[in-house]
Amino acid sequence: MRDLTRREFVLAGSVLAGCAAGLLVPGGRTGLAGKANAAGIDFAESSCGAKDKAGKKILVAYASRCGTTGGVAEAIGRTLCDTGFDVDTRLVKHVEDVSPYSAVVLGSAINRASWLPEAIEFAERNSDVLKRVPVAYFLTCITLYNDTAETRKIAQSYMEPVLKAAPAVRPVDSGFFVGALDYSKMNVVVRMVMKSKMKEKGVPEGDFRNWGAITSWAKGLIAPFGKPKIVG
Numbered sequence: 001m002r003d004l005t006r007r008e009f010v011l012a013g014s015v016l017a018g019c020a021a022g023l024l025v026p027g028g029r030t031g032l033a034g035k036a037n038a039a040g041i042d043f044a045e046s047s048c049g050a051k052d053k054a055g056k057k058i059l060v061a062y063a064s065r066c067g068t069t070g071g072v073a074e075a076i077g078r079t080l081c082d083t084g085f086d087v088d089t090r091l092v093k094h095v096e097d098v099s100p101y102s103a104v105v106l107g108s109a110i111n112r113a114s115w116l117p118e119a120i121e122f123a124e125r126n127s128d129v130l131k132r133v134p135v136a137y138f139l140t141c142i143t144l145y146n147d148t149a150e151t152r153k154i155a156q157s158y159m160e161p162v163l164k165a166a167p168a169v170r171p172v173d174s175g176f177f178v179g180a181l182d183y184s185k186m187n188v189v190v191r192m193v194m195k196s197k198m199k200e201k202g203v204p205e206g207d208f209r210n211w212g213a214i215t216s217w218a219k220g221l222i223a224p225f226g227k228p229k230i231v232g
């Protein structure tokens with residue numbers, strides 16, 4: 001596969017709004033998180049962790065158009081729960097207050113060579129709180145279908161808009177993950193353009209999420225987030 005360049009995706013994305021959900025309500029705000037919406041897209045949201053532990057409550061917040069990033073967010077959340085943290089996994093648009101959290105994982109799907117606007121806006125709007133707690137960023141994209149030094153560099157460039165928008169927030173770590181291509185979740189225009197682009201690049205339809213890599217990255221957050229204390 002030829003590497004997907006930033007410019008190519010921006011060009012393709014300039015005529016696209018995202019997945020089908022993105023067209024139901026502008027900005028992908030369907031208000032149907034946690035349930036499949038009309039397009040059959042499930043935006044995962046959950047809470048886990050035992051309530052008898054003192055201390056650390058972690059937020060895993062994410063933005064998505066086709067649902068893939070929610071699965072990644074939940075896997076990160078579950079990994080942190082398994083080590084004793086309380087974790088809320090939420091779409092960014094459903095997080096009203098970040099101040100109760102002692103650490104935050106913030107992630108986004110990549111559309112048009114960037115985090116989604118609501119994730120960038122979330123980092124910017126909450127940067128006064130986020131700069132005081134450990135924060136980790138992650139993204140899902142299709143460029144990493146081929147994991148090479150060159151595609152890693154492209155994936156890193158996708159983080160630039162959020163780093164620029166919220167410069168005071170210094171992530172303790174950044175995770176770069178390959179996502180999924182599911183044409184059934186895209187509206188007809190997006191599907192047509194993406195199919196043609198992906199054919200050109202030799203990227204097949206499929207779910208390429210690497211759960212081992214995601215879990216292993218999440219485990220690396222335990223130390224910077226501070227191991228939770230067990231009480232009682």
Ligand SMILES: Cc1cc2nc3c(=O)[nH]c(=O)nc-3n(C[C@H](O)[C@H](O)[C@H](O)COP(=O)(O)O)c2cc1C
Nearest residue numbers: 009064065066068069109112113141142143179180
């Ligand atoms: C409209 C659109 C634009 C996209 N633009 C990019 C891009 O610029 N770079 C990239 O690597 N992947 C791009 N992708 C692929 C998505 O980032 C990838 O499929 C991701 O897993 C989608 O996450 P989601 O299901 O949570 O929305 C794009 C996908 C769509 C539908």
